[in-house]
Amino acid sequence: MSARGFVASGVACGIKESGAPDLALVATADGRPVPAAAVFTSNLAPAAPVQVSRAHLEATGGFASAVVINSGNANAATGAAGREQAEQTCATVAEGLGCRPEEVLVCSTGLIGIPLPFAALQSGIAPLLAARHASGFPDAALAMMTTDMSPKDVLRSGEGFVVRGIAKGAAMLAPNMATMLAVLTTDAGSSPAELRAALRAAVAHSFNDLSVDGATSTNDTVIALAAGGAGARPALAGVMADVCAELATLMADGAEGATKRARIRVTGAASVTDAGRAARKVAESQLVQCSLYGADPYWGRIVSELGSSGAAFDPDRVSIAYGGVEVCRAGVACDRDDGALAAAMAARNVEITADLGLGDGTAVVTFTDLSPEYIAENMRTS
Helix, strand or coil: CCCCCEEEEEECCCCCCCCCCCEEEEEECCCCCEEEEEEECCCCCCCHHHHHHHHHHHHHCCEECEEEEEEEECCCCCHHHHHHHHHHHHHHHHHHHCCCHHHEEEEEEEECCCCCCHHHHHHHHHHHHHCCECCCHHHHHHHCCCCCCCCEEEEEEECCEEEEEEEEECCCCCCCCCCEEEEEEECCCCCHHHHHHHHHHHHHCCHHHECCCCCCCCCCEEEEEECCCCCCCCCHHHHHHHHHHHHHHHHHHCCCCCCCEEEEEEEEECCHHHHHHHHHHHHCCHHHHHHHHCCCCCHHHHHHHHHCCCCCCCCCCCEEEECCEEEEECCEECCCCHHHHHHHHHCCEEEEEEECCCCCEEEEEEEECCCHHHHHHHCCCC
């Protein structure tokens, strides 16, 4: 089942040397523009497609007919030529759909600083348009992948509507958009402003609470399209948040080289801001990530990161637990069940709690361990 009024497709056009699918499309079934919203990377070196999609949404007042996505090349750090190619991609898709070029949004993911194989991309647009159909979302999700272990495709139902999200993301995930791309479609009604508010809220506690390596990409983009007409469904924001949360979890589960997915929950912080700051510092600590890979409950590293996070901190009040097994109380080691602790650390998913004992602030960040496989994947251009 998909959101009514949308079609999708995915094909191989030759950007990837392997011949794997590398060009995807999500579009309205009739080519007409619908309310659209997006959240883009906070990186000050945004890729050409980010620049173009921002401009297109501004030009249309928040309407779009389609999103075209290529994988295997980020079209980032490619200057004016890259922007021209992103614009031409939109124009070619628009011609096939019968809409205006500014009603097409564009995304790219892959290698940075390498010219886009534009002839290959252009050659794939006609077959991409010909292949679009309501059941084409798995094909689009597959064509978005780079180093992902598997495609990411999530469907959730609300009262009388659905939200479907497809995404890619396996590394270079960090705050203020976690490299990731996602496209959400819904047959619920919404105005551009309502959709924008719902999307920002959904992203804030999903993709923005995810970190694999602390790196914020040049290309990160989440786009939402709503084809249900005027008047937003009251439950739309909640269902969108559920879809984004599940996609973020799938990204962590399939992250490059990851053997464990972890969640750090900071409680008892002086403020929510402090809790977020402290949780982020732990999640992005390479020492903590290495301990996770080794299944070693080295809580001293967590205390150290909390103390250097910039959050209010009292070392005599902090408590740390892995999988509910307390290992530190009031800042020092405490008696523990070693068998239960070993079982918690051996699990694929590890829950860590840090209570700062200072207030009511709480935050959660999802992250992964750091393995030799991650280094092998990223020690050269890939």
